[in-house]
Amino acid sequence: MKFIIEATDGESRAGLVYLKFGIVETPIFMPVGTHGAVKGIDSLELEKIGAQILLSNTFHLWLRPGLATIHQLNGLHTFMNWRRPILTDSGGFQVWSLKDLSQVDEDGVHFRSPINGDRLFLSPEKSMKIQIALGSDIAMTFDECTSWPISHSLAEKSMELSLRWARKSRDSFESDSALFGILQGSMYDDLRLRSLEGLENIGFDGYAIGGLSVGESKEDMFRILRKCMPKMPKKSPRYLMGVGTPEDLLNSVTLGVDMFDCVMPARNARNGYLFTKFGDLKLRNRRFKDDNRPIDETCLCPTCCPSNHGEKKIFYSRSYLHHLQKINEMLGAILATKHNLWFYLNLMREIREAIKQKKFEEFKRNFLLNRSRGV
C-alpha cells in the first residue's frame, strides 16, 4: 500500500491511497455494507453515487454466507459485484457488541452465534484468515473494544490485550493487502498514547482510532482525538472508526483524520432523516406533505437530480418522499439513502478540494453556518 499526501492545509490533508482494487482519494467517507450490501443500494449504483471504497464486516460475512462460500466465489468483490476497494472491519467491535453472549480469553473470543446458537471462536489469526479470504484491500487488526464508563485498570488490561492481538494479527497476516492497527485505551490519554506507541512499534500501513462513539460525550471524543492526532504517524492514513455527523467529519478533518465510516447517513435515511447543506430535514414532518420542491435545490444526487440530459428538471419531491415514508414503502428508504450517501460523499469531495486550495477553514466556516440556518 502506498499513501501520498498531495496537499495540506493546517493539519488537514488531501491524499491518495493506492490499493489493490484502485486509488482512494482522502479525506474519504466509506459507506457501510455490513453483510456485503449497502442496504437498498446495489454496487453499480454506489459507483454512480461516487463511493470509492466500502466497509464490510468480517464477523457478519463469516456467519453468513460463510467462509466456504466466499472462497468458492473468489472473494467479496466478485460476490457483491463491487469493482473498487473494500475495507473490512476485523469483527472485534461486533463480538464486543454481543456482550453477555461472549467470553474473552488470551487467545480470542468464545461466543454463541446470534443466528443459530452455535459455539464459535474468533481470534486474531482467524480474523486475518477470513479477511484474506474476503480479498479485502484493507484489513483491520482484531481488537477488544471497551464500553464507557470503564475504570483505568480495566481499560489498561484491555488495551494491552488489544496490543498483543495486534501483534498476532500482524504476524499471521500473510497477504499483500494493507493492514491497519486500531488504537484503544478508552478515554484515558496515557493509555491511548501507549496504545499508539505499541502499534507503531509493530508497524502498520495505517492507524485507526477505535473505541470511540461508545457512549462518551462529544467533548471526551474530541479530547482524545486532539491528544492522539498530533502523535500519529504523518506518513500513514488515519482512520476514525464509526464517526459521525457532518459536523464531526469536518472537525475531525481539522485534526488530520483521513478516513471515516459510519452507518448514520444510511440509517437516518431509512428513518426519513435527511442531511442537506441548509440543515437537516425530517421527512415525516407534516409540513412536507404538499411540498413540491426537491430535498435540496442545489443537490445533484440521484434523488434530487436523477437526470442530466438537458431535459426539464425532474426530481423526487419532498411530498413524494414524505408519502413514501408514511406508507413505509421501501422506495422511500432507497431514495433517501441515495441522497444521504451522496451528501456525505460530496461533502468529502468538497473538503478535499478546499484543502487543495488551502481554503479548508473558510469552507468549514461557511458549511457550518449554512447548516445552522435550517431548511
Add this chain to the structure above:
Amino acid sequence: MKFIIEATDGESRAGLVYLKFGIVETPIFMPVGTHGAVKGIDSLELEKIGAQILLSNTFHLWLRPGLATIHQLNGLHTFMNWRRPILTDSGGFQVWSLKDLSQVDEDGVHFRSPINGDRLFLSPEKSMKIQIALGSDIAMTFDECTSWPISHSLAEKSMELSLRWARKSRDSFESDSALFGILQGSMYDDLRLRSLEGLENIGFDGYAIGGLSVGESKEDMFRILRKCMPKMPKKSPRYLMGVGTPEDLLNSVTLGVDMFDCVMPARNARNGYLFTKFGDLKLRNRRFKDDNRPIDETCLCPTCCPSNHGEKKIFYSRSYLHHLQKINEMLGAILATKHNLWFYLNLMREIREAIKQKKFEEFKRNFLLNRSRGV
C-alpha cells in the same frame, strides 16, 4: 384515445394505444404501483427496464396522500416523477376486498378507512373525480366485484349494479382521458355476455374483464375468457385485470387480450421466486448458495446484465441473491423485482414481435417447452 391494430396472428393482436402521456405498444404488461410506487423501484429505473405504462390505485391514493395533495402537486405523473402513461383502477376491487368493513347501496360503497377508521364513501362519480385529479391516462369505471362461489341471482344483481355504475361513471367523466368499462358477471356465461352488451351500449374507449382471479379454477377463468373474447369489440383494447403467470399471459394473448396487470412478478420477487425462460427459480433454495452464475445467462435485465459497456460481463449472481434473501436485505427484493419485471416486459415485447411476424403460435410453443424444462 386512438387504438391502431398493426398486425394480427389468429386472434392475437399487436397494436398501439395513443394516450396523453405517450404511445403504448400492445400486448402490454403494466407493473403495479399501488400507492404511486412500484415497490423498491423508482420511476426512472422503470423507464430503463422498459415499462411503458403503470397501473396505480384510486382507492389507496385517495386515502394517502389524499386528493388535496394530488391536486396541489399537479397529478400523479408529477408526484411520482413518471413521464409515461398511467392507468388507474377505480377502487371497486379494493373496496370489495375490505369485505365486512364495507356496505354497498345503489349510490356507492360506505366503508371504514383501514388506516384510521374514518367513515368514507366511494361512488362512481367520486371515483371519476379522483381519477381525473390523478391525471390518469386511462381511468376505469367504478364497479362491484364478486367473490367466487356466488349464486346466479346474486351475481346477476351485482352485474346489473356495476352496469348502472358504469353508466354513471361514463356520464360524470368529464375529461379527455380514456375511460374503460369493466365486465362483470362472475363465472356465468349469460351474465358476462349481458354485461358486455350493456357496456357496449354505453360505449367506452376500451373493455376490461374484471372479477377473475377471485378464487375460481383456471378452467373457469379460461372458459369465461373463451366465451367473452370473440364477442368483445375488435376495434378497442381488451384488458384482462389482475392476471397472471407467464403461461396465463400467453394463453390470453392467444384469445385476443391486449393488456395485463399483475402484482405477481414483483410480489414473487420479494419472496425470492424468480421467473426465467428455463423455468422458475426459488432463490432461497440451498442449491443456489454457492452458485456463481447469473439468474439466467441469456437475460439482459439490470440484475443479470447491469452493464453494457463492453467490459467483462458482470452480474449479481444466484449466490449473492440467495445470500441477500437469507439475510432479508431489501437489496435482494430490489434486484429480484427488477429481474422479474424485466422478464414480464420482455416477454410482452417478444410476443408482440412474434405476432407481427405471424409466428406467435410457434413462439408460444417454444416458450412453454423451455419453461417446462426447469432451471
